[in-house]
Amino acid sequence: TPPRLFVRSAWVLHRALYRFSGRRIGLSRPETGARFGMMRLNTLGRRSGQPRVAIVGYFEDGSNLVTLAMNGWGRSEPAWWLNLQAHPDTTVGLADGPRAVRAREATGAERDRLWARFADFPGWGDDIDALATRRSTETAVIVFEPRVAVSDVDQLSTKPEGRPS
Numbered sequence: 001t002p003p004r005l006f007v008r009s010a011w012v013l014h015r016a017l018y019r020f021s022g023r024r025i026g027l028s029r030p031e032t033g034a035r036f037g038m039m040r041l042n043t044l045g046r047r048s049g050q051p052r053v054a055i056v057g058y059f060e061d062g063s064n065l066v067t068l069a070m071n072g073w074g075r076s077e078p079a080w081w082l083n084l085q086a087h088p089d090t091t092v093g094l095a096d097g098p099r100a101v102r103a104r105e106a107t108g109a110e111r112d113r114l115w116a117r118f119a120d121f122p123g124w125g126d127d128i129d130a131l132a133t134r135r136s137t138e139t140a141v142i143v144f145e146p147r148v149a150v151s152d153v154d155q156l157s158t159k160p161e162g163r164p165s
Helices: 004-022 078-087 108-121 126-132 150-158
Strands: 037-044 049-059 064-069 089-095 099-104 139-147
Touching: 037 078, 049 078, 064 099, 064 108, 078 108, 078 139, 108 126, 108 139
Parallel strands: none
Antiparallel strands: 037 049, 037 089, 049 064, 064 139, 089 099, 099 139
């Protein structure tokens, strides 16, 4: 894995590119066999209640979006995942527009099936299992299920930008 400083710098630059391009650059759809997608994840701080933003990789599983709760393969859980455990209803920004979702952790056979699918999207590493052994805990597979309440859709365009998590 790359040095931690490099990973953190890449995250900061990616968020800055997205912000300064007027949200035109930085989000993408996944392409099986070619690349994972990039989405803007909005969360509420679990202690502060303040809006937070992270840009994370994902792939689609039917109408669901799937990602790994990893911190650049670092040992600690990412702040966005800790925030989602406290406030699972949120919004994501996708290349084709915003979506209201509810986050949950995949378990059992579903987790195994989704974990295996990460190999279809280069970028998480040629051997995702070997990378995962570097962490002291099992890497959570996060599923974002769609929410469709009208009030949720209205709030998507009024969500504040927030600070990075």
